[in-house]
Amino acid sequence: MSDLLLPVSEHLLAPGGLSIDQLPSLLGELAGPGIDAADLYFQSQVSESWVLEDGIVKEGSFHLDQGVGVRAQSGEKTGFAYSNAITAQALSDAARAARSIARTGQEGRVQVFSTPTVTRLYGQDNPLDVISRAEKVELLQRVDAATRALDPRIKQVTVSLAGVWDRILVAANDGSLAADIRPLVRFNVSVIVEQNGRRERGGQGGGGRSDYRYFLSEDRAMGYAREALRQALVNLESVPAPAGTLPVVLGSGWSGVLLHEAVGHGLEGDFNRKGSSAYSGRIGEKVASSLCTIVDDGTLVGRRGSLSLDDEGTPTQCTTLIENGVLRGYMQDKLNARLMGVPATGNGRRESYAHLPMPRMTNTYMLAGESDPEEIIASVKKGIYCASLGGGQVDITSGKFVFSTSEAYLIENGKITTPVKGATLIGNGPDVMNKVSMLGNDLALDSGVGTCGKEGQSVPVGVGQPTLKIDAITVGGTGG
């Protein structure tokens, strides 16, 4: 990783007349007496998106954002300021504002910088530049034309391509000094179909910490299109979902939204330090069926939720959250780790330099079980099979969480039968996780579309799980 320090610091600091050598004294200004921790987070981000609809590429946009976030902490207090300008003066102003939470005094001590060695999980090149603008436009048009040719019932196709290139440098008074270069790309297809006056939508996308060539290989872009169309056509035949409490089988992959909501958020360190989570103070207790082993793993190569190091310079890791149903650990950033007296787990993430870091998930998934997925379906007399989900939400205090289906079917006498309309499912995290009664051998991660929101900050995440069965959960349809 240290080989990134030079180019990244040159890019971020040099234009404003700064260098790494000046960071200790700037941190010293920030980390006076009464300040337990302080850090500087420099970032520059370029991003773009291209959108095709009505058969033409009508929208393209480019965004450049840069700045520095300055944070000082005293006990549980945090002072924070940021600036779009990366200059000594701007840093000084921001430092004065941020450290106003503690009494003023002389300059504090800064540990000698040390840069962690981490495994590189993604490339360094600007993902936006690997193909030309003309090729991007051509890709969108090709996917649009090929999609429309698949079925005459298609009324509208929207195709989008988006890429982000982040360069970050973090320096902290605990001696952390680290740089990262982070690519992130995404491709989405949405299809509206119509049959006998009835309209339905299907959508699919994917991506990761890679570049646009990812979509050109293995026919991925068209794969998303075919999947979007298939989903839309299934929904054309859907009947109202039942209302009430039923057994539910969730398909593998993106259905891991279940874990993200039912378990993941409740195991973030901040909520547990504050005692506001339904999982607070329950380490070592059984909180899920013994089939369940759930990890948060930031170290997967090229995944949307992966990071070589988090936004506080801590290398990411694979953290076991729940092992055979027993709660093992929380996800921590530096602040909550310090206050709870445990190690940071590389989960300190922030949307940008203009936001404060918090404990956040990376890629959260459940390890595979032993059942054949078909055997799981066959075990249900009357229930629901959710092949694909939309978004979810959780109230971590009461433990209640929801997720909505985007492709689901009735299970009748052990067989998948009629498709049902989208419905919201609601449950209580610990209750539902205890009702996981069968686990498939087909662990899959999602295709790379997840964005998690917390306290107004969005970060890319991954989820995954094998096919699993929940014995009873409330299904919010309108049918009998």
Add this chain to the structure above:
Amino acid sequence: MSEVAVVGPQALPELEAKVERILAEAKRQGASACEVSVSVEQGLSTTVRQREVETVEFNRDQGFGITLYVGKRKGSASTSASGEDAIHETVAAALAIAKHASEDECAGLADADLMARDLPELDLFHPWPITPEQAVELALNCEAAAFATDSRIRNADGTSLNTHQGCRVYGNSNGFIGGYASTRHSLSCVMIAEGEGQMQRDYWYDVSRQGEALADPASIGRHAAERAVRRLGARPVPTCEVPVLFAAELATGLFGHFLAAISGGNIYRKSSFLEGALGQRLFPEWMKLDERPHIPRALGSATFDGDGLATYAKSFIEQGELLSYVLSTYSGRKLNMPSTANAGGVHNLFVSHGDEDQAALIRRMGRGLFVTELMGQGLNLVTGDYSRGAAGYWVENGEIQFPVQEVTIAGNLRDMFLGIAAVGKDLERRSSISTGSVLIERMTVAGS
């Protein structure tokens, strides 16, 4: 820390000059038309929790965005960087995109003769000269009142005071330039109650253009605490079909869904269940939905829309019938209709109401679910199908019986809109959508 020292009306001339420089640069580089938005914002956000300061955040943002055209091709770019280089590079980035975008017959600025001319003063700028120490004190008072309300309030999840001021100027090469300064201040409180084997959280807040117009901090704290305590002992109810009363602060969301469903973008994309619904009766005959964009100090007020057109008062629904979609210049062209000056959205929507308060609506409902919280995004705008997680209270004999959680409510928005039995006079004032609580005749409640 930025080009503009103080964020307020005095910054407008400098921002206007910047808009002109960017428009000139776009023309110089070869754009045939261009529109620019420049903004600068600053704010203070303080959070206390458990009687201590938790965070003090100073915000300062600036930036600009441009959309330019080369004939009928369009490209956009934006940046937070400042200086002449940033202008040059951002224009170049937008232009490079425009050169590769497809020709779009409907693309382009609104006609010059439609641009807003008179921009009434809307009194949106009321800076609050509050120090971080004072902000912390107000937040602490709010939280202290919450803790004092009930012994079952054992924990807090943060009480925040935010104050924000910003300036924005929009201009385009068809001769329009307009700008305004605005402020927004809020105080919110989230408390956690413990009892009956449960932990429950709830919140309350206020928001206003004027700091002194915010509700008393102690009343916000008390309200948050009472709401959290009232939820203790919540349980599901059996699956049933019953009337559902949406509390006013959630009813705003129902009308938000309606506005999304009649927005030109969703109509021309064939992505709305209300495509082709002009002239249809969508609500009961006594209902009227009006936009009033020029109300002084209101949260949604604006003199011009995102295309530079003068905003104006109008009805979207009269006698229950849909009179107009929500159109921008672009979506209007796609649908062969004139813009309704709603590029960027609707500016203050007013829902007509009766003279019953919330308690009267609960009595009128008799037996059903009174919803005070919704979870998830379970709405399909293509079909109007609606299914969301809910919490609230079970009502029998016109009286609240017990708190409810872990249920869903489901229906189709078309049926739900037509099935509105009453709108209360308990108007939600913290949103740009003004409505009272909404009683819907029948929805499916799924539970135990």
